[in-house]
Amino acid sequence: MIVTDTHTHLYSEAFDEDRKEVIQKAIDKGVERFFIPAIDSTYTESMLQLEKTFPENVFLMTGLHPTHVKENFKEELRHVKEQLVARKYVAVGEIGIDLYWDTSFLVEQQIAFKEQIQLAKKYKLPIVIHCRDAFNEVFEVLESEKGEDLFGVFHCFTGTLEQAKKAISYNMRLGIGGVVTFKNGKIDTFLNQINLSHIVLETDAPYLAPVPYRGKRNESLYILNVLEKVSLIYGVAQEEVAKQTTLNSKEVFGV
Template sequence: MIITDTHTHLYSEAFNEDRHEMIHRAIDNGVTRFFVPAIDSTYTKAMFQLEKEFSEYVFLMAGLHPTHVKENYKEELKHVDEVLSKRKFYAVGEIGIDLYWDKTTLTIQKEAFKYQIKLAKHYKLPVVIHCREAFDEIFEILETEKSDDLYGIFHCFTGTLEQAHQAIAYNMKLGIGGVVTFKNGKIDKFLNQIDLKHIVLETDAPYLSPVPYRGKRNESAYITKVLEKLSELYNIPTEVIAKITTQNSKDIFKI
């Protein structure tokens, strides 16, 4: 059984003490495909080192995270463009809009999001979208940018059934992680109404640990708890869920 974690920050400082052990725990649990999103240029070196050490398993993205869209965002976007022009990446991400932490940067967040969507189209790559308290703003931009070459993943999807269908209509898969195991996560109430062909698995490690690890550091091995929850919701064996969601990830990332 091959399990794909489509969103994991393996280079995070949270793993500095046991990164290799943590990754091997995941591999031992059948997680053999790790897609690693970017945050900003300060992590690029660590991401490249991670890829070098786990080249068989790790696939990198390039991008500027919306919470890191600051005064120097134009320099950061230039960095994203530069690295994309020099080597292979598998997506532009994570990108998007986050209005939970800072609403004052909305204008430049929108600008950075649009710019990176255009980069993804230019390099024929999928986008991986971060959305927090910003569904309307995200959909507004996706509407203006929609085209056959705009596709990707709505990472950490936490919206309504209606918003799920809207995201899918923009050629997005839904990234489902630990939130689906939360009592107040809400998406478990309707997720089985969404065809599995629209879903990929993720952890967002070290964040958003699934039950029973909620509140603790997340790691990619815990994706098995997400898999088990989807198996319960869809009444389909975990092996089948893993196979379908891994194929979905292959359709997106082309590997």
Template structure:
């Protein structure tokens, strides 16, 4: 049994074949799908996906850093309103992204802190998006660290030192297709990280693993990530699946 801890299955990229894609994933052994939010525009699509697959799909709620715009306070109110209506399994994906826009750093930091506080209030994990912003993300985590701060550093692509720092804040490392890339680099040191700190993800429809790099990603491809970790850790794919799924249960509580 594999767990995809981060997959955007409600994406328009799956509009034509969502059901077939889900069946391929389930047939490949992926039985748990954790779904990150982007902003209010994706909320309804997430709910519809959950209604179709109530036994496999687990929703998060949060404001993605690239969606932190001039209306971000309205978006944060939308998130709070969703928490008043129902339960979620994490606050995510949240964080800081300086690849697309550096001018919004201040409000990205504010939204990040606000949502960390929301996660603490609800005793939930956070799922972090970080792109070209390790120092900025770590600065916020340092100020918020404690037993009530925990979660997943989604799509981890940093160095060994950054991996250790992320783990020091009670974060698991979300490992996906990048680990199969020739220039991904994380495969060169991942063996130095205890597997207890690792969870698997696809980030579908993005970041397809080799041999599908450059094409649409989907959750069934998680087996290629698992196979790569099997090579790195010299464990069977069944052991990788079991340990990483148990790690995901420790984070999400289910």
């Protein structure tokens, strides 16, 4: 059984003490594919180092995270463009809009999101969307960019059934992580109304650890708890969920 973690920040400082052990532990349990979203240019070097250490298992994205869209965002976007020219990436992400922490850069976030979608289209790559307190704003940008060449993952999906269907209508897979195990997570109440072909599994490590690790540092290994919960929701074997969601990840990312 091969399990794919489509969203994990394994280069994060949270893993500085035991990064190799954390990754090896996950690999030993069948979590063999790690998709690594970018945040900003300050992490590029550590991401490349991670890929060098685990070349068979680690797949990198490039992009500017919406919470890191600040006064220097044009400079950061230049870095993303340079990276896409310099080497192969599997996606542009994570990109999007976040109005939870700060609303003062909304316009810049919208510009950065749109520009990075256009970059993804240029390189025929998927996008990985970050959306927090911003469904309407994200959908507005997606609507303006919709088409055959727009596809990807709606990371850490926490919306309603209606919003799930809307995201899928833009050729997005839904990234399902630790939230599905939370008592107040809500998505577990309707997820089985979404065909399994539309979802991928993720951890967002070191954030959003699933029950029973909630509140602790998340790890890619804990995707097995997400897998278990999803298999219960759909009423199918864990092996079947792992197989289908890994297949879905291959369709999105091309690897």
